[in-house]
Amino acid sequence: MRSTNIGGARASSLVLRTSDFEIPRDQSLVSIPIGQLYAFLFLFTRASGIFIFTPFLGNFLVPVSVRILLSLSIGYLLSLASALPQMPAEMSLASLTLGLAGELAVGMVIGFAAHCVFAGLQYAGQLLGFQIGLSFVNTVDPQTSNRSTTLSIYMNFLGMMLFLGFNGHHWFIEAIGKSLTALPPFSIRFTGSFIAHMTVLVGKIFVIGFQIAAPLLAILLLTDVVLGIIGRSAPQVHIMIIGLPLKVLVGMTGMGLMLYFLPTAMRGYSGQIFREMLVFLQLMRA
DSSP states (O other): OEEEEETTEEEEEOOOOGGGGOOOTTOOSOOOOHHHHHHHHHHHHHHHHHHHHOTTTSSTTSOHHHHHHHHHHHHHHHHHHSOOOOOOSOOOHHHHHHHHHHHHHHHHHHHHHHHHHHHHHHHHHHHHHHHHTOTTOEEEOTTTOOEEEHHHHHHHHHHHHHHHHTTTTHHHHHHHHHHHHHSOTTOBOOOHHHHHHHHHHHHHHHHHHHHHHHHHHHHHHHHHHHHHHHHHHOTTSOHHHHHHHHHHHHHHHHHHHHHHHHHHHHHHHHHHHHHHHHHHHHHTBO
């Protein structure tokens, strides 16, 4: 503040200096420990690994920005709901890269376990489509952009609807939360037991598919036997003409009856895969 005389009148002017608004260098506005940033980065990477194999969020139709936003949201919510893992304040680039790769592998294992159920449903659709006679018609799967049978795509979307109906997608978040205690960062090892159980999990794709399609396959096989007997006993009957429409009618009727039992089977298979997913997390720990 200084004063001057202008025409006998006293005027005062205010002089502002930038030094009056300078913040001391020893004070910071936001203080976030580097260990918490590392912990959140690891949570984000573990959550993002799920969206690589998740059936309804891992396909290319979902934009990458949406998947990144979901991963950030899950990582942030988990950081609030559970205690963050203890992370070192200083970390080399090599150890950080290996740690993030391990977290990504954990998320991929969780997503792949859920993918096995839907792969089993698609396999059941392939078997039924071949036996009914609908495998001649192929269409483009909107999730993978690959050509597949209509029944395979139908079973996939039906299983997705059932999975979302009984809140199966909540199991992913629960699995990530439990993995924080069962499998902390920098404790991931791919042991021989893990590889063996992963092989068994891949084999269950065919088990799930065959168990779902087995009742209707038995009915269609019985239909083929009856048509064969009719063809041998009455050669004048054109089996090739009446056989295909009859098998389509039997197959569609069986598919309608299968809808009554499929929700219970889908819930049972999903719960079994979820329990085995927790076993995988235990086997991955050093």
